[in-house]
Amino acid sequence: MQAGKTFSSSPLILFQDTGVGKSSIVWRFVEDSFDPNINPTIGASFMTKTVQYQNELHKFLIWDTAGQERFRALAPMYYRGSAAAIIVYDITKEETFSTLKNWVKELRQHGPPNIVVAIAGNKCDLIDVREVMERDAKDYADSIHAIFVETSAKNAININELFIEISRRIPSTDANPPSGGKGFKLRRQPSEPKRSCC
Numbered sequence: 001m002q003a004g005k006t007f008s009s010s011p012l013i014l015f016q017d018t019g020v021g022k023s024s025i026v027w028r029f030v031e032d033s034f035d036p037n038i039n040p041t042i043g044a045s046f047m048t049k050t051v052q053y054q055n056e057l058h059k060f061l062i063w064d065t066a067g068q069e070r071f072r073a074l075a076p077m078y079y080r081g082s083a084a085a086i087i088v089y090d091i092t093k094e095e096t097f098s099t100l101k102n103w104v105k106e107l108r109q110h111g112p113p114n115i116v117v118a119i120a121g122n123k124c125d126l127i128d129v130r131e132v133m134e135r136d137a138k139d140y141a142d143s144i145h146a147i148f149v150e151t152s153a154k155n156a157i158n159i160n161e162l163f164i165e166i167s168r169r170i171p172s173t174d175a176n177p178p179s180g181g182k183g184f185k186l187r188r189q190p191s192e193p194k195r196s197c198c
């Protein structure tokens with residue numbers, strides 16, 4: 001770690017039904033890659049990435065939970081200790097937007113009181129088969145004070161912006177320096193994620 005930098009780390013969790021693209025978002029963020037034949041997650045997987053802006057380093061400790069119903073009961077184990085949650089839906093599947101609302105309710109009832117919630121409408125490269133309107137999702141996100149962005153893990157749209165915005169909203173706490181991780185520059189005060197999808 002470079003001298004003089006402050007450091008904080010935050011556990012973060014991704015939820016939702018199988019196939020919405022949670023693992024693909026994490027892979028795009030951490031490795032900048034996309035696998036069209038990615039396997040479904042079993043249980044949960046864990047990855048880290050450190051982002052940097054000037055004298056601030058923020059290490060995300062990312063829990064990517066399995067979306068299959070048989071793993072549903074494991075979710076509280078991960079969200080209880082999380083500083084932020086990304087709830088992903090697939091813009092081409094209306095039902096994933098409905099189940100997202102159930103996750104929000106559960107988080108509000110049983111999650112940490114100050115958890116930062118972000119909603120990601122993934123697969124926005126598939127605009128021709130869209131079922132969820134961006135405006136409806138944004139209005140819902142605003143109503144619950146959540147971050148909202150449409151993403152494409154496939155085309156690398158709004159992935160870094162999503163994590164940057166989360167990083168901005170998590171209160172920073174000095175901690176031990178990270179032991180590595182891939183960094184990218186954070187803008188000081190990004191407003192809304194810039195790139196509107198598709």
Ligand SMILES: Nc1nc2c(ncn2[C@@H]2O[C@H](COP(=O)(O)OP(=O)(O)OP(=O)(O)O)[C@@H](O)[C@H]2O)c(=O)[nH]1
Nearest residue numbers: 018019020021022023024036040041067152153154
């Ligand atoms: N077109 C398109 N396909 C995507 C995108 N993100 C993910 N996919 C595809 O959607 C499928 C499911 O992606 P995953 O990342 O495994 O989804 P998941 O939500 O992690 O699924 P579970 O691990 O079962 O919970 C894969 O075939 C991906 O290649 C995207 O942005 N655009």
